[in-house]
Amino acid sequence: MSISENLQNIKSTLPSHVTLVAVSKTKPVSDLMEAYNAGQRIFGENKVQEMTEKWEQMPKDIEWHMIGHVQSNKVKYMIPYVKLIHGVDSLKLLKEINRLGIRWRKTVNCLLQVHIAEEETKFGLNEKELEEIIHYITTDETATNINVVGLMGMATFTDNQEQIRKEFLHLKSLFDDYQKTNPNFQILSMGMSGDYQLAIECGSNMVRVGSSIFGTR
Template structure:
């Protein structure tokens, strides 16, 4: 099947309230343009340099999402154009995003990455660290970032019940913190689910899915 057919097939299966991020990391611009020509406007990359090169070459109505682990020293390169940073997993990183956004007189939307998987290899904040950020006096002064949602990655396993349990745990945290509202913290997006588990993620309340191989084929 072509990229266009894959996209149409996936989009037809998504509820209206779920946003599709086409994960285009390592794929050539020609593949991304095929998806673009089929109507896709939101692309997710996991390396700042690769995303910047693609942004320079491609139409400017694309929303670029940074979905990978972000190093603080790379933030400045994407601030001019990035639409959403998914994996904000430390206060230090959030502080740097705010600092660079201020420099460019921009406001950057972010998702806080919450650790829900049993694997040690996954990044993310636990609930205690999330609380620390929200109750920090310094966070209350951040005028150039806005936390618009939470993101999480389930354990890489075939055990559907374990994945379901992890997704539901994140949904529980999301619902709990939805009550917390500040000028720079208003949760509306719950990003969970990838090619292998996005349907289960949607059942558990996801409003944004990150799909790569089911659109572009394997890497």
């Protein structure tokens, strides 16, 4: 199956309210262009340098999403063009994005990454840290150039579907709670190649799919 065929197959199964982010990390520009020519316009990368190189080479109607862990010192390279930063996992990082947004006179769209998995290795905010960040964006008058538009999370890497479902539903309940007081909360990004259909059942409206489109890395 070609990249374009994989893409069409996946898109045909997605409900209309679900946005597909094609996770293109480590893939060559030629692969991304095959997806682009098949109609895909949203690509997700996990390294700022690689994303910037691809942005420079590719058509400018692409939405670039930063889906990986972001180091504060790399933020400056992507601010001019990034459409959505999925992995905001600290107040320090959010403040740095805001500072650079002010400098570039640009409001930067962000998702807050919540730690929902049982694995210790995954990045993300605990619920106390999440509350602190929500307090910052709603009360701090200096938070002018960030637009927090929702939450992102990754489930535990396991075959136990019930555990994955429980983690996704937990994130959905947090999203619903915060959406009541934050009307900007529109995006719930959860679900990858192995579990995106379950994530959609649990309320996700943005999925990050890589290997099912581009093949295994």
